[in-house]
Amino acid sequence: MRISMNVNGQTREADVEPRLLLVHFVRDVLELTGTHWSCDTSNCGACTVQLDGEPVKSCTVLAVRANGHEVTTIEGIWSGTELTPMQEGFRQEHGLQCGFCTPGMILTATAFLENNPDPTEAEIREAISGNLCRCTGYENIIKAVQWAANSREGVSV
C-alpha cells in the first residue's frame, strides 16, 4: 500500500505492507534510528514517537495508520543549531546514562510540558510512567523535566 506522511516536517512516501509497524517503518524504511525498538510489547516506551503531536508507542501502531498524518521522531526535535529546553535539561541534569530510553523520554516529556507547563513532581512521574529507564535513572530524568519547565518560565538555574 502506498502511504505518505509528514515526518519531521518532510513528506515521506513509501510502499509498505499493511502489517508493517510504524517503528520499523521509521527505523528501517526511513532510516531514522533515533527511535529505538526494544520490548515489542507496548511496555517500555523506547519506540515513542509523536503522532499528530501526541506521544505514542510506535511498536503498536501500523505504519499505514499514520498515512496522511504527522510523525515527529527524536531527529525532528532538534532544530539543527541549538538544543531544545528539554534536551538541555537532560544535559544539565545528567538525565541519561546509557541513553537508550532518552529519545522516548524526551518526546514524551516535551509533549507533556506543552499541555502542563508547570507540573508537580508527581505529575512528571505519572507522565513518564509509560517510558522505562533500564538504568533506573529516574531521579535525574525528573530533574531534567523540571529544568526544562523552569527554563521555559525564564527562571534562571
Add this chain to the structure above:
Amino acid sequence: MQVPARFDYEVAASVEEAIRLLERHGPEARLLAGGHSLIPMMKLRLAFPETLIDIHELDGELRYIREEDGALEIGALARHQDVLDSEVVRERYPILWDAETMIADPLVRNMGTVGGSLAHGDPAEDLPAAFMALGCEVVARGPGGERTIPIDELQTGPFETVLDPAEIIVGARILRAPQGSAYTKVKRRTGDYASAAIGVALNISDGEIRDAGIGMCAVGGQTLRARGAEEILEGQRPNMELYKRAGERAAEESEPSEDARGPVEYKRDLVKVLVVRALEKAVERAGGGA
C-alpha cells in the same frame, strides 16, 4: 521480532462505510480503532483477522464526550485521555476518572479508545467493570440500524460479545450520574493488567443506600456484576460492617483463576478489600458517611 500475520487493510470514511466493509469482508474482518489491544494480540499471533477496517478517520463522528438530557454520552472513539480530560467526568462520574488514571500508561491512553475497550470483551479491561457499576447502555449500529445493549449483556465470554459481525459500537450512554462512585484496583506495576479491580456507583437517600452497582474486573471469565453484594447494600445505612459484608459476598461471587498475578484465595481477598475501599470512597463522594 513480533510481526502480525498478513491481512487486508481498509480505511472507512464513515460509520456507514465501516458497516458496509464489515458486511463485504465477513466474520473474519475486525475493526481497528486505537489498536492497543488488537495489535499486540496480532503480534503474538493470538489473533488473525483477515481484514482490518481502520476507523480512526471517524473521529468527527465518534469522538465526543457530552451530556444530553442528563445522560452522559461517550463516543466510541473517545480516547482514554479524553475521558481523563473531561470536566463532566471528573465532577459527576469520578469512577471513570479513577479507572482511567489506572489504565495502562499515558502513551497507551493517547491511542486506546472507549469503544475498543468495550468491543474487545477482555475480562481484565477496566472500563467494562466501571460501566457495569454505572449501568450503562452500549449503542451499536449494524446493517439493520441501531440498537441498545445493556452493559450486563454485552459480553458472552472471554473476548466474546453479542455484537454481530457487521456491527460497530458507536458509543456508550449512562442515563444519569450516581451520587457517589469510585474505582479501586490493585496491579503489580504501571502497564500491567489488574490483579483485581472493583467499580462502585451508588445513590443515597434519607441516609440509606437506595441502589448500588458493583462491577468486578479480572476476577472471572468475563466482567462480573456482584448482584448479591449490591442487594446486601440496598436499603441499609452506610457503615464499615456493611461494607465488609458486601465485600465478603462479592468475593464469593467472583470467579478468579490463578495466574502470575496470584492464587485464587489472594484474588478473592483483594475483592473483599477493594469493595470496602470503593464503597468508603463512593459514599464519601455522595456526601453521606457512616
